[in-house]
Amino acid sequence: MTGALxxxxxxxxxxxxxxxxxxxxxxxxxxxxxxxxxxxxxxxxAFLGITAVxxxxxxxxxxxxxxxxxxxxxxxxxxxxxxxxxxWHPVPAFAVALIAAGGFGAAMGGVIHVxxxxxxxxxxxxxxIARGLGFVLTTDSVPIxxxxxxxxxxxxxxxxxxxxxxxxxxxxxxxVAAAVVLAHWTRFGANLYALGGNRQSAELMGVPVAxxxxxxxxLSGLLAGLAGIVFSLYTGAGYxxxxxxxxxxxxxxxxxxxxxxxxxxxxxxxxFVGVLIQGLIQTYITFDGxxxxxxxxxxxxxxxxxxxxxxxxLLVVWAGRGGEPAEA
Amino acid sequence: MTASxxxxxAPLLAIRGLSKAFLGxxxxxxxxxxxxHGEIHALLGENGAGKSTLIKTLTGVYQRDGGTVALEGRxxxxxxxxxxxxxxxxTVYQEVNLLPNLSVxxxxxxxxxxxxxxxxxxxxxxxxxRAVLQPYGLSIDVTAPLGRFSVATQQIIxxxxxxxxxxxxxxxDEPTASLDAQEVAVLFKVMRTLRSRGIGxxxxxxxxxxxxxxCDSITVLRNGRLVGERRTAELPRLDLVAMMLGRELEAAAHxxxxxxxxxxxxxxxxxxxxxxxARSVEPFDLDIRPGEVVALxxxxxxxxxxxxxxxxxxxxxxxxxxxxxxxxxxxxGPRDAVRLxxxxxxxxxxxEGIVGELSVRENIILALQARQGWLKPIPRRRQEEIADRFIxxxxxxxxxxxxxxQLLSGGNQQKALLARWLATEPRLxxxDEPTRxxxxxxxxxxxRLIERLCADGMALLVVxxxxxxxxxxxxxxxxxxxxxxxxxxxxxxxxxxRIVAAIASETPNVIASESTAGAGSGAEVRQ
Numbered sequence: 001m002t003g004a005l006x007x008x009x010x011x012x013x014x015x016x017x018x019x020x021x022x023x024x025x026x027x028x029x030x031x032x033x034x035x036x037x038x039x040x041x042x043x044x045x046a047f048l049g050i051t052a053v054x055x056x057x058x059x060x061x062x063x064x065x066x067x068x069x070x071x072x073x074x075x076x077x078x079x080x081x082x083x084x085x086x087x088w089h090p091v092p093a094f095a096v097a098l099i100a101a102g103g104f105g106a107a108m109g110g111v112i113h114v115x116x117x118x119x120x121x122x123x124x125x126x127x128x129i130a131r132g133l134g135f136v137l138t139t140d141s142v143p144i145x146x147x148x149x150x151x152x153x154x155x156x157x158x159x160x161x162x163x164x165x166x167x168x169x170x171x172x173x174x175x176v177a178a179a180v181v182l183a184h185w186t187r188f189g190a191n192l193y194a195l196g197g198n199r200q201s202a203e204l205m206g207v208p209v210a211x212x213x214x215x216x217x218x219l220s221g222l223l224a225g226l227a228g229i230v231f232s233l234y235t236g237a238g239y240x241x242x243x244x245x246x247x248x249x250x251x252x253x254x255x256x257x258x259x260x261x262x263x264x265x266x267x268x269x270x271x272f273v274g275v276l277i278q279g280l281i282q283t284y285i286t287f288d289g290x291x292x293x294x295x296x297x298x299x300x301x302x303x304x305x306x307x308x309x310x311x312x313x314l315l316v317v318w319a320g321r322g323g324e325p326a327e328a
Numbered sequence: 329m330t331a332s333x334x335x336x337x338a339p340l341l342a343i344r345g346l347s348k349a350f351l352g353x354x355x356x357x358x359x360x361x362x363x364x365h366g367e368i369h370a371l372l373g374e375n376g377a378g379k380s381t382l383i384k385t386l387t388g389v390y391q392r393d394g395g396t397v398a399l400e401g402r403x404x405x406x407x408x409x410x411x412x413x414x415x416x417x418x419t420v421y422q423e424v425n426l427l428p429n430l431s432v433x434x435x436x437x438x439x440x441x442x443x444x445x446x447x448x449x450x451x452x453x454x455x456x457x458r459a460v461l462q463p464y465g466l467s468i469d470v471t472a473p474l475g476r477f478s479v480a481t482q483q484i485i486x487x488x489x490x491x492x493x494x495x496x497x498x499x500x501d502e503p504t505a506s507l508d509a510q511e512v513a514v515l516f517k518v519m520r521t522l523r524s525r526g527i528g529x530x531x532x533x534x535x536x537x538x539x540x541x542x543c544d545s546i547t548v549l550r551n552g553r554l555v556g557e558r559r560t561a562e563l564p565r566l567d568l569v570a571m572m573l574g575r576e577l578e579a580a581a582h583x584x585x586x587x588x589x590x591x592x593x594x595x596x597x598x599x600x601x602x603x604x605x606a607r608s609v610e611p612f613d614l615d616i617r618p619g620e621v622v623a624l625x626x627x628x629x630x631x632x633x634x635x636x637x638x639x640x641x642x643x644x645x646x647x648x649x650x651x652x653x654x655x656x657x658x659x660x661g662p663r664d665a666v667r668l669x670x671x672x673x674x675x676x677x678x679x680e681g682i683v684g685e686l687s688v689r690e691n692i693i694l695a696l697q698a699r700q701g702w703l704k705p706i707p708r709r710r711q712e713e714i715a716d717r718f719i720x721x722x723x724x725x726x727x728x729x730x731x732x733x734q735l736l737s738g739g740n741q742q743k744a745l746l747a748r749w750l751a752t753e754p755r756l757x758x759x760d761e762p763t764r765x766x767x768x769x770x771x772x773x774x775x776r777l778i779e780r781l782c783a784d785g786m787a788l789l790v791v792x793x794x795x796x797x798x799x800x801x802x803x804x805x806x807x808x809x810x811x812x813x814x815x816x817x818x819x820x821x822x823x824x825x826r827i828v829a830a831i832a833s834e835t836p837n838v839i840a841s842e843s844t845a846g847a848g849s850g851a852e853v854r855q
Contacts, residue, residue: 007473185447190434197427204425206410206439264429 009314010258011270014307018277025280029287035163037283045279046168047072047227047234047243049272052250052257053179054105054220056271059254060183061216062196062263063119067108067126068224069246071101073239074134075228080142080238090148098225104130105221109214123217127247134240141239144232152233168230175223179268192216196263252300253278256307277303338401340365340528341386341497346395348381355381357552358395363497363528368519370539370560371532373549374572374628374793379532382549383499386530387419388412399497418490422502426486428475433457435474436489460492461485464518480511484518491522498522499530504538505629508607516542534629535810536565536832550574565832572627573795573828594618595654597787598670598756600639602648609634611647612813614806616756621778621788623798625827626808632791633675634811636758639789640672641665666699668756671749673742675760675791681745684734688726689715691733691744696751718747722777742774756787763794775801795824807831 026033042049051068058065075097082093108126112119157165165173183189191212194202203209232238251261257274259266281299285291341363348356356378363369373379384390386397388406397404399415406412412419426435433453434441442452457470464484474482483503490498500519504512519529519542531543539546539560546563548555548571555571596615604611609631616622624632637643639650641659650657652668659665662672674681682691692715697706706714715729722743726736733744742762749757762774778801782788792798798805805822807815807830815830817823 181447185450187439187441187443187448190430190438190441190448193430193434194427194438197429198425201425201427202438204409205427205435206413264427 008267010307010310011267011273013310014256014258014270014273014277017303018273018280021277021280021284025284025287032283032287035161039164039166039169041276041279041283042169042172043166043234044282045275046166046172047231048246048249048253048278049172049275050175050223050227050230051246052253052271052275053175053268054223055247055250056179056254056257056259056266056268057183057192057216058119058220059251059259059261060196060263060266061192061212062199063112063213063216064123064251064261065105065108065126065217065220065224066120066123066247067105067130068220068227068250069243069248070127070130070134071104071221071224072228072231072243072246073241074130074137075101075225076232076235076238076242077134077137077142077240078238079229079232080144081137083144083146084142085138090146094229097229098222101225101228102218102222105224106214106218108221109217112217113210113213119217131240137240138238139240141237143237145236149233149236153236168234171226171230175226176268176272183268188212188215193264196265198264249278252304256303258307338398339363340367340400342396342398342401343382343386344396344398346382346385346397347393348385348390349393355552356385356392359549359552359554360557361547361554362557363530364545365528366523366526367545368523368529368531368543370543370546371530371549372539372546372568372572373555377549378552379549380501381552383419383501383530383532386412386417386497386499413490413493413495416496417499418493418495418497419499419501420483420486420490420503422505426474426482426489428482429473431471432461432468432474432477432485433470435485436460436470436492440493460488463521464488465514478511480507480514483507483515487518487522491527495527497528497530499532501532502534502629503531504533504535512538534627536568536627537810539568540565548572566829569627569828569832597652598639598668599651600648601651603638603645603650604647605634605638605643605645606647608643608811609638609808610812612806614639614813616787616789618755618787619782619785620804621782621790621802623802623805624789624791624808625795625798625805626831628793630808630831631811631813632808633760635808635813636672636760636789636791639665640670640758642672666695666752669752669754671695671752671754671757673745673749673757673759673762682733682741685732687730688719688724688733688736688744689729692718692729692747692751695748699752714751715747718744718750722747722750723773739774743777746774746777750781754786756789757781758789758791760791761793762790763792763797795827798822798827799824809833 022033051072055065055068078097078100079090079093082088082096083090104126108122111117112122152167155167157170159165183192191202191207194205194207195209195212199209228243231243235242253274254266254271255261255274256277257266257270257272259270278300282296285293285296339362341361343359343361346356346359346361347354359378359382361371361382371379371382381390385392386406388408388411391405391407399417404415406415406417409419427438430438436457437453441448442456443449444452454470458467461468461470464487466481466484468477468481474485477485487498487500503515507515516538519531522529531539533539543560545557546560546568547557548568550572551574555574594617596617598616600612600614602611602613612635614622614635624635626632634643638645641661641664644660650659657664657668665672683694689711693706693711696714700706712729718724719726719729724736724740724743724747726740733741736744746759746762759778762778775797778788778790790798790802799822803819803822805817805827806813807817807827809831814833817826817830
């Protein structure tokens with residue numbers, strides 16, 4: 001099974017980093033190894049995890065989506081305006097937000113496909129547009145005081161052994177699980193990997209390139225919208241500047257999780273682990289108390305660099321071995 | 329030629345009067361092509377013959393301008409690859425158009441995965457993948473990424489996919505170009521099996537040995553026109569090569585007799601012994617003396633370009649040794665070759681040669697500057713002197729040296745490229761198709777230039793498809809076939825007929841056997 005080992009190596013390394021990191025933290029701080037810390041890790045990073053799943057799909061297909069942070073910010077503002085100023089019930093507001101975010105992503109996918117434009121540029125434009133639309137709605141931070149928000153925030157799944165999973169944490173776990181199925185047990189998932197492997201070959205093999213491109217950016221937008229809902233629950237407010245730079249955090253999580261930026265190789269689970277590693281570093285700095293929070297960025301930067309080197313190294317090693325004998 | 333399937337009345341595929349033009353250039357002009365059930369049919373032709381246009385018209389990449397295409401008697405006009413696949417026309421290209429990042433099973437079933445309860449049934453997909461590959465003698469881990477397997481295996485997987493999607497017509501576009509002899513044998517076995525199942529195979533290749541080994545019929549195209557269709561068994565090699573090169577052998581231009589093939593006793597400038605590289609070109613011996621033009625002749629894909637790439641260090645030889653001035657050298661890359669005083673004008677000057685945005689002067693100065701190292705810039709004055717000298721010397725038609733080179737005509741670009749290497753005063757200059765794509769006038773000038781350069785003591789190694797041209801300027805011709813140096817003609821032996829005969833020769837070294845003592849060291853007959 002060396003083949004399987006080889007394929008999963010980036011994922012294994014990422015997971016090992018998470019486990020070792022957690023153990024080191026636990027060794028330094030006696031009360032680190034608790035269900036409470038785990039639950040908070042999941043809750044605090046839920047919006048990031050949900051967004052990163054969409055980003056994983058986009059990157060697997062060979063693209064990139066820089067608009068997700070801005071879409072999260074816009075979604076929180078839209079919700080706040082609809083609920084507080086428009087007097088809407090949160091549930092229809094959620095629906096509108098999801099449709100708007102998904103539609104926005106799908107529109108970007110359409111532009112990318114029809115005009116054959118680089119996703120980097122199209123989604124960069126999308127980022128400015130979404131951020132700007134948020135400011136058009138309101139420039140203030142609008143608190144959301146609807147009773148349903150309180151109820152949703154109190155909702156949690158409690159386990160006998162002491163773990164308490166909040167709604168955002170549950171949503172993230174659900175999204176990750178659904179994404180794993182989507183990636184590996186549907187034709188859409190296979191088409192994504194095909195597109196990221198080689199667009200031209202995929203087209204020659206009959207992959208519906210247009211539909212897949214629109215769908216993957218639509219999905220990324222939809223998940224960013226869902227992340228926006230989670231973010232508004234988490235902060236209890238809508239603010240145009242919310243989630244600035246989250247697109248870069250999600251890309252980081254995807255890369256640390258072993259997905260190649262050039263597309264075609266990677267796993268959703270890896271991204272999930274990548275999100276948790278980022279969360280772990282943040283938690284460590286909170287526990288320490290004396291370190292500047294900027295150390296988070298430095299640690300993540302170093303980690304990102306190391307992981308990219310690792311991927312490159314693995315590629316070189318594999319290429320060096322060349323094709324294996326055909327007949328086994 | 330198996331008759332296991334009863335021949336139906338209509339041929340499997342009947343193309344009549346097929347025409348296709350691009351921007352006024354007639355790529356295909358009234359071409360007929362007939363493929364029968366259970367037949368392997370070679371489609372042959374040199375550069376620009378129209379083979380790939382024919383294939384792309386069949387597979388729906390291009391739409392034809394005129395003519396008819398009938399599949400089992402029914403008129404078809406596929407508008408895309410998918411439609412062609414639905415019409416049972418499958419294609420496998422030289423560069424395998426599968427996805428290296430997906431598993432073998434996923435590649436076989438992409439877009440038609442077995443489903444259960446709305447989800448892909450991965451277990452069934454694996455089982456069916458194994459079953460699909462089994463007749464091809466491939467028992468491999470179908471969950472491993474395709475990219476981990478050799479090109480040969482990938483090609484068979486591509487064929488398996490095409491056939492499993494119920495292909496009746498299978499087009500193999502140079503499938504053997506990057507395979508070794510053993511892999512080719514496996515592929516041929518697969519092709520013969522498919523033939524016995526009644527599938528018609530169109531086989532595009534440059535290897536004549538392979539044509540004679542596996543094909544039932546041969547259709548030859550030249551310059552977009554049909555030259556003829558023959559049964560393989562009834563077409564001698566010499567006639568085939570003549571068909572491909574398009575010349576009446578009797579009428580071929582003769583050259584004034586240069587006297588007997590004298591043995592040149594001068595010490596060679598560069599000498600290659602048993603030089604070769606697996607999957608590129610078989611080991612060869614080659615001596616090049618100062619003031620000599622050595623030409624490499626052969627059909628497209630015969631290993632000419634591969635040979636010069638090895639000599640210039642662009643590819644690294646894995647066998648043999650090279651000596652320059654009697655000293656053993658190692659060519660690790662073009663930089664080493666340049667340091668030894670080698671120069672190289674590549675075949676594809678747009679891609680590998682000129683830098684379009686830079687001026688004529690900058691293009692001419694490029695190689696000289698690279699050899700000096702970028703830390704020691706050549707003074708502007710000196711650059712201008714050099715550029716002006718070569719513009720005058722080679723008669724490069726440009727208003728001034730500062731004009732971007734992409735605005736010049738093909739012939740003048742070629743001359744500027746030549747100037748680039750002449751500026752470095754090379755001792756050995758390699759020219760790959762120096763006269764391709766340039767007008768007749770410039771053609772003659774470049775040939776005159778080649779002769780003058782040699783008179784000055786420079787050695788030239790020239791690759792050319794123009795046999796008359798080779799005969800005009802070269803007194804030593806190395807003939808290649810199927811990636812092997814098969815003959816070396818010297819002095820009075822050099823003639824178009826003898827080159828053609830050597831290309832067509834069935835076994836190496838039958839032509840001019842006395843003068844190929846060195847050329848055939850690695851040339852045992854491959855079967």
